Amino acid sequence: MDLLIPDKVHDESRQGEALVLNPIGKNNGRKLYIESYGCAMNFSDSEIVASILAEKGFETTQDFNNADVVFINTCSIRENAEQRVRNRLKEFAGAKFKNPGMVVGVLGCMAERLKSKFLEEEKLVDVVVGPDAYRDLPNLIDQVDDGQRAVNVLLSREETYADISPVRLNSNGINAFVSIMRGCDNMCSFCVVPFTRGRERSRDAYSIVAECTDLFNRGYREVTLLGQNVDSYKWSNDTEQVNFANLLEMVALVNPELRVRFSTSHPKDITDEVLHTIARYDNICNYIHLPIQSGNSRVLELMNRTYDREWYMNRIDAIRNIIPGCAISTDIITGFCTETEEEHQETLSMMDYVHYDFAYMFMYSERPGTLAAKRYADDIPDEVKRRRLKEVVAKQQAHSYIRLQQHIGKTEKVLIEGFSKKSDNDYCGRSDKNAMVVFPVDERFKPGQYVNVLVERSTTATLLGRII
Secondary structure, X not given: OOOOOOXXXXXXXHOOEEOOOOOOOXXXXXXXXXXXXXXXXXXXXXXXXXXXXXXXXXXXXXXXXXOOEEEEEEOOOOHHHHHHHHHHHHHHHHXXXXXXXXXXXXXXXXXXXXXXXXXXXXXXXXXXXXXXXXXXXXXXXXXXXXXXXXXXXXXXXXXXXXXXXXXXXXXXXXXXEEEOEEOOOOOOXXXXXXXXXXXXXXXXXXXXXXXXXXXXXXXXXXEEEEOOOHXXXXXXXXXXXXXXXXXXXXXXXXXXXXXXXXXXXXXXXXXXXXXXXXXXXXXXXXXXXXXXXXXXXXXXXHOOOOOOHHXXXXXXXXXXXXXXXXXXXEEEEEOOOOOOHHHHHHHHHHHHHHOOOEEEEEEOOOXXXXXXXXXXXXXXXXXXXXXHHHHHHHHHHHHHHHHHHOOOOOEEEEEEEEEOOOOXXXXXXXXXXXXXXXXXXXXXXXOOOEEEEEEEEEOOOOEEXXXX
């Protein structure tokens, strides 16, 4: 599938990445292997899982052949993600054949959706655990050690893991994800998230600020606030109520040297108050991910997105007016149920209206149990879906290149994240607008520091320049 990947929140290079961690408690002599697929929420959840088990003395390994416990943290958003997990489980089977005592578990959204089917269909799976049951993992592993298979996929209306300090796994020590809420109340007809992650609940605002403060004190210089719909964040105690705009400000005030990003915004909920907060603080990045999914109002209604084309355009206009030059990315689905050629053209025209900096682009993939699967026929032929996707991808590639070209000759403030993938002679880092920038190493500066980079040219996906 063709994709443009703008940032680490959806970084395909991290799919299946093994996580490394030393035990926090007394070493129990057992090794844990955990790898994650899907969105940043899954990677954040894997850090929570690793923290819970590290307290019980588990040490992580990057080689599943050497592990006593193997977990795969899964995604159910698209069919190909589920197939990738099933294929990976087959690879684990060989290791378990050699080590019959190995515990193999499936975590996350796919675990919750398929529940006991995993135990029936995937004979090597011992543990199935949903996103709200990670605290129960030590007990579930004990059950398997006693010769039983174990399942806990109960969803919670309260669980936020606010009191668990995630151990930053495979971290560069500069960027960190911070989960601010869990679940989703938006019943988009194509999406399984409300069924796999439950209802929305927001973390204590002060626990979020404390986590971000601790990260800054440990040398981190950028946090990404995570939620299925961050704009619906709402937390209160006896004396105050905190919405997302308030929370953004609270985190921005931790320190002006701490950059703040967030994902994902929902077009129905993003307010002018949020936009003015972004504009008011230099360390809140001028980048917003605002999924459109379709540019046609009838299709949006079928998707149960609860906004129409005109509403979305109004939000784009507000972003452009309040935060001039703000980078905007989006999600697009081609070939949704009953989508006509004219409606597809409206998606292309929306792209022309916005000129997105980046996009995540997919063909529609029917997910069992969703409203769309129950009500609508998946009636667009695959060859039509592919052709429409190809047109969307081509247009986005052209727009992305145009947007990058607009940076040439300008100076960008870049947070150095490390060495370029292609050369140790170059640093790389992202600009305020989330563009990747590559520039020659200057020994006066090191990862974790901000530098001003004069952009001199660009590739189709990267800015190239030099420190000034």
